[in-house]
Amino acid sequence: LLWLLPITLAVVVASRTGSDPQAWDRRTARTIHGWSRGWVHDLGTFLSKVGESRYALLLLGSTYAGSRWCGNERLERSASLSAEALLNTSIYVGLIKNSTRRTRPVNGGTGEFFVSDPPPGQSNRSFPSGHATGVFAVAAVFAHEFRDSRWVPWVAYGSAGLIALSRVSLGRHFPTDIVAGAVLGDSIGRMVSHRSASHTAGLDPMWAKPPD
Numbered sequence: 001l002l003w004l005l006p007i008t009l010a011v012v013v014a015s016r017t018g019s020d021p022q023a024w025d026r027r028t029a030r031t032i033h034g035w036s037r038g039w040v041h042d043l044g045t046f047l048s049k050v051g052e053s054r055y056a057l058l059l060l061g062s063t064y065a066g067s068r069w070c071g072n073e074r075l076e077r078s079a080s081l082s083a084e085a086l087l088n089t090s091i092y093v094g095l096i097k098n099s100t101r102r103t104r105p106v107n108g109g110t111g112e113f114f115v116s117d118p119p120p121g122q123s124n125r126s127f128p129s130g131h132a133t134g135v136f137a138v139a140a141v142f143a144h145e146f147r148d149s150r151w152v153p154w155v156a157y158g159s160a161g162l163i164a165l166s167r168v169s170l171g172r173h174f175p176t177d178i179v180a181g182a183v184l185g186d187s188i189g190r191m192v193s194h195r196s197a198s199h200t201a202g203l204d205p206m207w208a209k210p211p212d
Contacts, residue, residue, distance in 0.1 A: 007128075007180045014102070014127065014176040017111035025174045029105050036169040044166035051131040051163040056086060056138065077196075078145040085137040085192040089185055093130045096184075102127035106171045129173045132164035132181030133188070140189025144197075160185075 017025040036044055049055060060083045067075035103109035107121040118124045139156035146152035164182055167173040 007183055010176040010180040010183075011127075014111060014174065014180075015113065017174060017176075021110075025111060025176050026105070029168055029171075029174045032165070032168045032175075033105070033171045036171075040169065044169040047163045047166040048131065048170055048172070051135050051166070053086060053090060053130070053134055056134060057083060060086070060138070074145065078142050081145070081192050081196055082138040082141045082189075085141050085185075085189045086134050088188050088192065089130070089133045089137050092184060092188065093128060093133050093181070096128055097125045097130075100127045101125075102177070104172055105174055111174050126173055127177050128181035128184060129164060129167050129177040130181065131167050132160075132173075132178045133185035135160040135163045136182045136185030137189035137192075138185075140186045141193050144190060144193035 013023075014025055017023045020026070050059075060079045064076055064079035064083070067073075067079060100113050101115050101124040102111060102113045103115050103118050104123045104126040105111065106123070107119075109118070109122045109126070111126065113127070115124045136157075139153075139160040142156040143153035146156075160182070164178045168175055168178060
């Protein structure tokens with residue numbers, strides 16, 4: 001339940017956004033969005049596409065098939081658990097988005113919560129970021145399964161952070177949406193990995209504990 005604290009703090013910070021144009025959330029979102037020009041915008045668009053669930057699942061499915069074909073059981077397992085974690089995030093994100101109904105920053109959205117009927121061109125599905133939740137869930141799985149590696153966790157979380165940041169640069173989310181999604185996704189990914197490790201303990205010690 002430790003993930004509840006940072007998400008609660010994100011909600012507290014986000015709650016001031018709708019009534020204060022100079023609130024940290026809106027001010028930071030404008031600053032980051034202002035950087036999105038030229039190649040930065042193109043890179044953000046690409047990263048945002050990669051972070052979409054359908055493309056992420058396609059990539060994980062290809063990784064699973066390739067690793068199974070090559071006999072790489074560790075990568076096969078990581079891809080399978082990542083897909084499970086990613087599918088789990090869609091349930092949590094859907095429930096929270098439908099409950100909070102926060103407007104996105106695009107097209108004049110101010111980040112208000114509980115907006116059931118947003119103005120034309122706006123969306124009330126900003127909190128939390130589904131992209132951030134999904135990619136951090138996958139990152140957590142790979143970081144856990146390859147925790148004996150020095151570079152895999154850095155690459156996994158670094159890539160997840162860039163994809164999440166791209167959503168702010170494109171004007172699709174506020175920073176607190178990203179923070180909440182990252183914490184939630186990381187918790188889901190860790191939960192899936194630890195649960196699977198406990199189930200396979202005694203059957204395959206490779207997954208039950210880090211190598212010495």
